[in-house]
Amino acid sequence: MTRKPTLLTMIGVLLGSGIAVGACSSGSGTSSPGRSSGPAPAPSQSAPSSTASHDGAYHPVIDPAKFSNRVTNRYFPLRAGATLVYEGTRDGRPQRDEVVVTKETRVIMGVRCTVVRDTVTSNGALVEKTTDWYAQSAAGDVWYFGEATGEYTNGNLTSAKGSWEAGVDTAQPGVVMKAHPKPGDSYRQEYRPGEAEDMAKVLRTTAAVNVKVGRFTNVVVTDDTDPLNPDKADHKFYAPGVGLVQADRVRSGHHEHIALVERHG
Numbered sequence: 001m002t003r004k005p006t007l008l009t010m011i012g013v014l015l016g017s018g019i020a021v022g023a024c025s026s027g028s029g030t031s032s033p034g035r036s037s038g039p040a041p042a043p044s045q046s047a048p049s050s051t052a053s054h055d056g057a058y059h060p061v062i063d064p065a066k067f068s069n070r071v072t073n074r075y076f077p078l079r080a081g082a083t084l085v086y087e088g089t090r091d092g093r094p095q096r097d098e099v100v101v102t103k104e105t106r107v108i109m110g111v112r113c114t115v116v117r118d119t120v121t122s123n124g125a126l127v128e129k130t131t132d133w134y135a136q137s138a139a140g141d142v143w144y145f146g147e148a149t150g151e152y153t154n155g156n157l158t159s160a161k162g163s164w165e166a167g168v169d170t171a172q173p174g175v176v177m178k179a180h181p182k183p184g185d186s187y188r189q190e191y192r193p194g195e196a197e198d199m200a201k202v203l204r205t206t207a208a209v210n211v212k213v214g215r216f217t218n219v220v221v222t223d224d225t226d227p228l229n230p231d232k233a234d235h236k237f238y239a240p241g242v243g244l245v246q247a248d249r250v251r252s253g254h255h256e257h258i259a260l261v262e263r264h265g
Contacts, residue, residue: 058188058191060172060173062110062166064109064110064111064112066138067111067112067135067136067137067138068112068136069112069113069114069134069136070114071136071142072136073136073140073141073142073177073179074240074241075177075220076134076142076176076177076238077242077243078101078116078134078142078243079101079265080101080102080114081101081103082100082101082263082264082265083099083100083262083264084099084260084263085097085098085099085262086098086099086244086258086259086260087258087261088256089255089256089257090122090254090256091255091256092255093122094123095120095122095127095256095258096120096121096122097118097119097121097258098118099116099117099118100117100118101114101116101265102114102115102116102117106133108133108146108165108166108173109167109173111143112135113133113134113135113145114134115131115133116132116134117129117131117132118130125152126152127152128149129149129150129152130148130149130150131147131148132144132146132147133146133147133165134176139179140179140180141175141177141179142175142176143174143175143176144173144174144176144189144190145165145166145173146163146164146165146166146168146171146173146190147163147164147196148160148163149162149163150163162195164190164192164195164196169192170192170193172191172192173191174187174188174189174198175187175188175189176189177220181205181220182205183203183204184201184202185201185202186200186201186202187200187201189224194228195228197227197228198224199226199227200222200224200225201222201223201225202220203222203223203235204219205218205219205220206219207219207221207237209239211245211246211259212261213245213261213262213263216237216239216240216242216245218239219237219238219239219245220238221235221237222235231251231253232249232251234247234256235248235250242260242263244260245259245260246258246260247259
C-alpha cells in the first residue's frame, strides 16, 4: 500500500506454494447493517492459494462459494461490532488509530466481504480514513479484497492514492493471514500494479509481546515490505484471539510504533 503514511491501516500475513492461474470476475455491491444480505457463502473443502511468481504473474482463482464474510481466523478475527484502539508515535508525534469491525458487507468478485473502518488521528486531527474489505476462505486464510483510503491535512482530503478494489483495473486480492502460518511463509497481500503491491514474510510464531491491554504469547511476527517503496519495512505482531497488537517501522526515514491500548466487543 504505497500511500500509507501509517503502519496500521493494513495488517498482513501469508503463504507459500503453487499459484492458481486464471482470473475471476463478478459484480460488486453493498449491504447495510441489519439488512438482509443473504447468507454467507458456505465454505467447501478446498480453497484458492495466493503467491507471486518470479515473473510477476499473479492471478488467483476466486470461487465465491469457497469464501465467507465470517472471519474467525485466530490471528485475525473480525467480530462484528468489535473496536480496537492503538496508540503510538510517528516521527515523535502522537498517533491514535481506531479500527471498527462493522456489521456491513460488500460484495467484491462475487465474494461477500466484511467491512472494516480505520481512522487515524494525531493530536486530535484527522490524518487518514480507510475502509477495508476482508473475507475468509474455506481453508481459514483471511483474504484482502481492497480498500478505499484517504489522507487528510487540516480536515481536507489531500490524497486517495492507494485505493483499490479486487477485480477492478487489474487489481487482485491477496491473503493477509494464513490459518496456520509458519516461519518462512511469504506471500502477496494485495495487488494493483504500481499502486498496491505489499508483500509479507512470517518471521516467528512463538513471540511474546507486552502491551497496555496485556501480555500475549505464541504471537505471529511478520516482516511487511512494499516493492514500490523499498525503504519501508514493518514488523507486525498478531496475538491469538486478538489480531494485531503491535507494529514497528524498522527501516526508512520515519520512525513509527503503535500498540494496542483498548479493545471492545
